[in-house]
Amino acid sequence: xxxxNPKPIGIFDSGIGGLTVVKEIKRFLPGEDxxxxxxxxxxxxxxxxxxxxxxYASEITSFLIKQNVKMIVVACNTVSxxxxxYLRKKFSSIPIIGVVEPGVRAxxxxxxxxxxxxxxxxxTINSHTYENLLLKKDPSLKxxxxxxxxxxxxVEEGWESHKVAELVAEEYLSYxxxxxxxxxxxxxxxxPLLKPVISKxxxxxxxxxxxxxxxxxxxxxxxxxxxxxxxxxxxxKITCWLSDRSLFFxxxxxxxxxxxxxxxxxxx
Numbered sequence: 001x002x003x004x005n006p007k008p009i010g011i012f013d014s015g016i017g018g019l020t021v022v023k024e025i026k027r028f029l030p031g032e033d034x035x036x037x038x039x040x041x042x043x044x045x046x047x048x049x050x051x052x053x054x055x056y057a058s059e060i061t062s063f064l065i066k067q068n069v070k071m072i073v074v075a076c077n078t079v080s081x082x083x084x085x086y087l088r089k090k091f092s093s094i095p096i097i098g099v100v101e102p103g104v105r106a107x108x109x110x111x112x113x114x115x116x117x118x119x120x121x122x123x124t125i126n127s128h129t130y131e132n133l134l135l136k137k138d139p140s141l142k143x144x145x146x147x148x149x150x151x152x153x154x155v156e157e158g159w160e161s162h163k164v165a166e167l168v169a170e171e172y173l174s175y176x177x178x179x180x181x182x183x184x185x186x187x188x189x190x191x192p193l194l195k196p197v198i199s200k201x202x203x204x205x206x207x208x209x210x211x212x213x214x215x216x217x218x219x220x221x222x223x224x225x226x227x228x229x230x231x232x233x234x235x236x237k238i239t240c241w242l243s244d245r246s247l248f249f250x251x252x253x254x255x256x257x258x259x260x261x262x263x264x265x266x267x268x
Contacts, residue, residue: 003057008016008032008068008069009073010034010065011034011035011037011038011075012037012050012061012074013044014043014079015036015038015152016253020192020212020256021073021189021212021216022257023212023256026236029219029223030089032237034237034238035069037063037240038241038242040245040246040249043152044153044156045079045121045123045157046078046120046149046172047125053082054082057083061087063241069094070095072087072091074098075201077120077211078123078124080113081124098215099189099214100133100200100213100216102215103131104137105214106186106209106211107183110181111182112183113180113181113182115141116141116144117179118185118187119147119151119188120144120187120188122147124187126147131235142181144176144181146172146173152190155191155194157171158248161196167203169198170201176202177201181206184206185209186208186209186211189212192212195210213240238261240262240264241266243264255259
């Protein structure tokens with residue numbers, strides 16, 4: 001039986017972090033073709049202004065639409081926090097899904113003691129998007145936020161298992177360890193690659209909410225609900241576009257996704 005919508009899913013992020021979303025989409029929807037854009041020339045986004053993030057996100061969304069995608073996944077918490085509604089209004093003809101809303105949903109479902117921690121980039125934390133959405137759903141919650149900007153650099157350098165990563169995590173997370181949270185939202189798609197070190201520092205009793213996994217679950221729900229896809233025997237193809245060719249990205253992508261990736265370049 002033919003796939004009812006054979007168009008690919010478009011996904012973008014500032015760098016390699018969004019590949020954690022790609023990996024989860026492939027796990028839940030292995031037959032889907034994916035087109036990924038990593039804005040490696042202009043990363044990181046987390047220290048940039050809201051206006052700049054909107055410009056970058058708009059350029060990439062326009063480009064992905066030209067690749068004939070059926071939906072766009074904003075696999076970046078910074079863009080999801082600062083520019084998601086802007087993108088949805090500007091590009092209203094296509095479904096656009098962010099990573100914040102799925103993370104909020106999962107945090108509410110897993111939390112027991114009404115105390116939730118959020119870590120993310122400076123831009124994501126300063127936007128208070130997670131906090132506002134969580135409190136909208138449950139005003140009795142206590143929210144504890146902490147920006148962890150160096151986490152992105154550690155992942156982009158491939159230092160997830162380096163001793164420096166643990167030292168940085170200890171420094172950043174000491175505040176949250178004292179806050180008696182039982183749920184910690186990884187509010188950046190780079191952060192799932194640091195799960196082992198974050199879990200080691202925080203302890204096994206803390207539930208880590210992976211927005212990448214939760215986003216993939218939501219995408220599957222939307223695709224099945226709208227009858228956009230059917231199971232196929234073949235494995236879906238992945239095409240990656242980069243704004244600046246990066247050997248580290250290519251190696252990381254092939255390691256994370258365990259398959260050959262077609263890499264192309266597009267400069268803005």
